[in-house]
Amino acid sequence: MPLTSKRPARCSWRSLLPWAVGVLPLACGLAVMNWQIERELRASSQATTRQVVEHVDHILDNLANAAQALLPLAGSPCSEVELALRTQVTRNAFVRSTNLFRQNNLYCTSLFGDYHEPVHASDYTDGQLWLMNGNSVTPGHPLLVYRAIDGDRGAITTLDGDHLLSALRLIGSQEALQIRVGNAWMGKDGVVHSGVPPVAATADVTLGSARYPFSVHGGYGADKPAQMLRSHYPALLSLLLILGVAAGSVCHWQLRRASSPRAELQRALQADEFVPYFQPVVRKGDYRWAGAEVLMRWNHPREGLVRPDLFIPYAEHSGQIVGMTRALMLHTAQNLAPYAALLEDGFHIGINITADHCRDLSLLDDCRTFLEHFPEGRIRLTLELTERKLLEATPVALELFAKLHEMGVMIALDDFGTGQSSLNYLRQFKVDYLKIDQSFVAMIGGDALSQHILDSIIELCAKLSLGIVAEGVETEVQRDYLARSGVDFQQGYLFARPMPAGDFLRALAARPGGPRLPQDAPPEIMPG
Template sequence: MPGDRLIQVINEHFSLKEKIVRNVMLPILCALFVFLSGMLIINWQLWHMARSNYAETAAASTRKIEAILAEAVSAANTAKRVAAKGCTDTGQRELGSEAALKPHLRAIMIEQQGRIVCTSLPGNGVLIVRPQTLPNKGLMLLPGNRLVNGIPVLLFQMPVAKGRVIVSVSDAHLRDVIASAANNTGLRLVVGDKAIAGAGDVTGWPPVKWAGSSTASAHFPFSMAWQPPAFFSLTRLLHQGWSVILLILALSAAVGILIRRYRGKSSSFEDDLRKAIIHGEIVPYYQPIVNGDTGGLYGVEVLARWKHPKSGFIPPDVFIPIAERSGLIIPLTKNLMAKVVTELKPLLPKLPDGFHIGVNISARHINAPSFIADCRVFGKGFYGKEVKLVLEVTEREPLIDNPHLVENLNALHNAGFVIALDDFGTGYSGLSCLHALAIDYIKIDKSFVNRVSEAKDSTILLDCVIDLAKKLSLHIVAEGVETKEQLDYLNRNQITLLQGYYFGKPVSYKEFIKVILSKPLEKVSL
């Protein structure tokens, strides 16, 4: 393929937009994700702390109101004794003294048979308008219109003979408790169907729209209602969490920089790989496939090797995954095919009939629009010689999920290409794959062959694979043969085509010529 055309093909698979997404947008998005996640966590923590503080404020206010009402209970017990003796001047002075000694109380009154008979107020005055109309509740809130001075009041009542004791709590002390809340809790004292807030107004309860919480007293029939904090508050976040926000910002920036550097290295490696393809640094190496019985050369698997001008040979397991992920595997394979044709064409007279030439093909390449044309160009390079061009399909991606992939492989099979499943048993292969595709060969992965030993049951998995292939009338190539013991086992099981370091490692074109000259020429019947 001409150099300009090759560059054009490569550039088709890498656009400026893709580079921007990989090298700029991805680090920014990752940094943003870390920042937002951190902000969400710190916001939740601050909200949880604020809610706990609100609840504690309500609980503390509840305890303060309970302490005030405990004074009212004590005063009511004193008034109960006075009522039993009758409201004398001494009794009235005792009520006045009790009210004076208990700072939170406003007045103590004894009501019998619908009228106030004794109070702590000077001159036995009356505080409440129509006290006889008050319901017999232990605790209640009265609005200002029910009192002579028009000021709301909290009443505690205790029954006595022929009436009741009424103790009033100063609204000023109630408002002080409510207003002393250190945060904006919207705190209210709720008694029955009435509530009083810090401003001192008594309102009906609950309001039409109320989604707050309440803390009930364990000793008296009242509760403290409060409005929970908003889940998100920018003011709270900046005021209480600014130091953590700075830390999250630094962490997010560090993550973005690290990913940018990592992606930069990856992108740099991809750029190096792209240049390597253009400059012809990716070269074919040939590993022999032999007849295990006779040692005759039956074929080769073409393997990509990258000879970097500075770093030397770069392992395939380093650059092949990047090539597949980036799409460079397509121009890499096309370039490799062209070099194989150039190198092997002069050797065709030396090769036996039926000689296998296997090339690894990725699923991404199979799905490419140019795939069938690429393979046909490859096949035309060996026109006039009876060779078997084997497309070794790698299984790192599902094969049968894409109808276009299946259609392309079956079309090439009908055109005379041999289809093999490479590294069988280690990827996405299965019976459905073997039935859907026109498979001629399976290449047993070396991980199965390595299990061959004298140990009992060491070959159970390999036996199953061999039995499956035979039942499906599939030819087998065993990879990774390294020992005489493995060779003998495979020969006993009539596995004819073998490949591995026992017969020869992958070699360059010049070394491969020596291999051809050293091996007996046999017509390949498989």
Template sequence: MKGKIKNILIIFLTFLPCVVILELFHTGFVFSLDRQAKHHAIEVVKEIDSILDYGEESNKQALNLISNDHSCSKVYAEIRTIVARIPYVRTTNLAHDDKVYCTSLWGPRELHYDSMKYISGKLRLMPGSEVEVKYPLIVVRTKIGKNVALSGIDGRYIKQLFSKQKSNPFVISLAIGDAWLTDNNKFTYNNPNKLFLAVQRAKSKTYPFTVYSGFNSSSSWLAFWQGELFYILVILLAQILFSIFCWWQLNRPRPLYLELERAIRKKEFVPYAQPIVDAITKETIGIEILMRWKHPFQGIVRPDLFIPQAEDSGLIIPMTDLLLKETAKQLREYKHDLPTPFHVGVNISPQHCKSSILLDECKVFIDEVSNHNVILVLELTERGALEVSEFTRGLFYDLKMLGCKIAIDDFGTGHSSLVNLQEINLDYLKIDRVFVKNIGVDCTSEHLIESTVELAKRLSLRIIAEGVETEAQAEYLKKQGIENLQGFLFAKPIPLGEFLQNYNQNISVIDSD
């Protein structure tokens, strides 16, 4: 009974923060919507201002051509040239005393226009024109004395501007007087923002128009659910995991340190393999060995749940020793089927670099595999800072003499520094998945990748890119000159024995063909 009450209390106490967090998150979401809507409205105003400036410029150039007799035939050709040269302007017309007497489309022509319909005497939104009655037109009016120039700008240019905002969940509309231009280039006298959420507006300081930006939803909670579903699920999942973790902490029979010691004695840490492929041929040239905890009750335990504790406690050293021995044992059975050379990457932490144990473990690995074509690549992780000393320099030198290669794992995300590149005789840099996943999305990540490639070339280092999940990412990395790729696009990590068996079968099929 006490155990049941304790579990209920755990659930209540862990999910109560979830409710509070979601409410705070929702409040912040609504505030963010208002701020983003205002920002988008201001940005669109700036861009529309720049488009209308072209109309103003066309008007000014056309007014400079007016002759004393207001003859259209003298200036018609030059007005057409102005319209053809200035972007966004579809037509420019000259008027005098409320009568248009010259147009860039038809030349001399008498048309009446009503200056009173122009907001502040400068701007008018029309549902269409004589040429295209279905497409709204924005007319920019410029007056010097009694001379007037009118330039028409197609509403489709504004629609294209609105379409640029489609990557954002906001609907943009334009108001000139009591006339509206909607995001789908429709002319209306009805306010299209009544059903939207977090509607914000921004007025132009140059022209008499207002831009409205609103979220396309009638409920803030619905918008919150639709817009932040991933993070809501993450919060809920985190709370569930937190509840499970709290239950486990309260009910587990021993501290994690003792559990890790037990797991080492029982050899529960097993090697998983993820292939590393040639960026051009897509052939497997090696693997990265990833540690997994095969717990007798909980199944496969993710490394992020125990690696940090193992490093803090120093148990990472015997765990790595266990992993190297098991990897060497399994590789030896298939060593004749592996390509030449075959890259085998194993993570090491800065704690490995404080004693000669790592060197002894690598010697045992090389002797066990007994194949010079298998190259052991030690991938220095960056969860902790590496203290470079005379001892570490000597250790890395001895490892290189032994035939090992040295790589910096997750370069640029941890404690890496240019000092490490200078002090350690490296062979590889591994680009972290956090940069690879943003290829095509964030130009900053692409610049960092390109800079890393350039740095590696100057230092004569090879590069492995992790976390490749799409063909587009792989193609981009290949074009940057990155030699090797790794990620879910090619394969997920699987038990080493399963990988070697599958690889052997594939080789056998190719040989038989």
């Protein structure tokens, strides 16, 4: 439970520590598995790439042997060597076509016989290999061309790109593989591109052939490690998750045990750290102080003064609010009783209660003890019922309210219109005052709908003969509007902020024409 907004680092550290402890085994395990997976993927990528290089070397050996066998025939008339060209094609499964050229002019092919086409040595990487994106016979279909020369004569053999695709797709079915020849490369899509092939996101490997001017690039996509983690290590992942949850749960339990909100509130209650602050309530007409609402503050030894919204909701949820309210009432009585002469007869003291206070009759003893500290008639104790929890009209609650009225204790509904079934409370319980929530008061002069609601509440109180207290008055416009509407009492920063007992008593003593503090008042109470 956060004690104050002044130290967010401490609060966030305590709340994040169990998560950090729970994530630690998982993070360490994932780091080790990721390292292992990267090693496995790199080894697999190297092995696959090496296999592709060896396979393409084997294919090129066939092309080279066919070219070397035809090289002595280069320069001979095409009619004499045409049969030899076709014989190499039929005998070699990898050779698609054979060709002869002299003086950079291709003059004989196994496909067409006599043929005339220029041969550019610059097209061939190292004068030997050319990866081309089709020719006139099969445009757009990849071909790998091997060139063997002897002076100004030479032989050319071609390989269908489907053989290369088979090597890329079958040998490395799970990898991103490309074969590169000079400035041209081809991937598994069978399209020849120019430039540098893309680098694999994972386990990037490049291996070149020792005999021919080509290289193979391998690797895996970015999602491969996660895919491998899920497919190869599901049992280990489950174990890491269980260890992480167990470690985080144990840490969370230890932290709660060491510093639980309930234990901290109980410690503060025993140490008498809950102190009253007083916010005056003024009456209509002369706006003199007619009473005060007692607000609980926590004077924490390390955190200082803690705002009520940081601990009151939890105290109500845990049921500790009853004991805290009892201590607050005792503090209030002890602070005000010695200076009761400063209070006018019928001075209203408002104490907040919740539905938890109405489950038994112990509240009667608390109120009786409180009133016994003051002369009869000097204090009008008002219990302000907050509506964060629903109050049921049980026999105990009805009896409690009846006996409180017999004792002279009044009942007010706090923050009327914003909590639980307020109108139902008016029907089931005898209520003396309604406290109009500050959200309606703040809309005076602005939101027409809220102002209509406010007027309706005031009219309802008049019809039911209920007193009205308007909370959150901060401007003179709000004050004057409420006064014209017949609101009995007002409360807000326009008149005074909540203040500790010493400041409250000094302000009472400083009122014009009011009683003075006795001469033996302690220094912390005496006017400065």
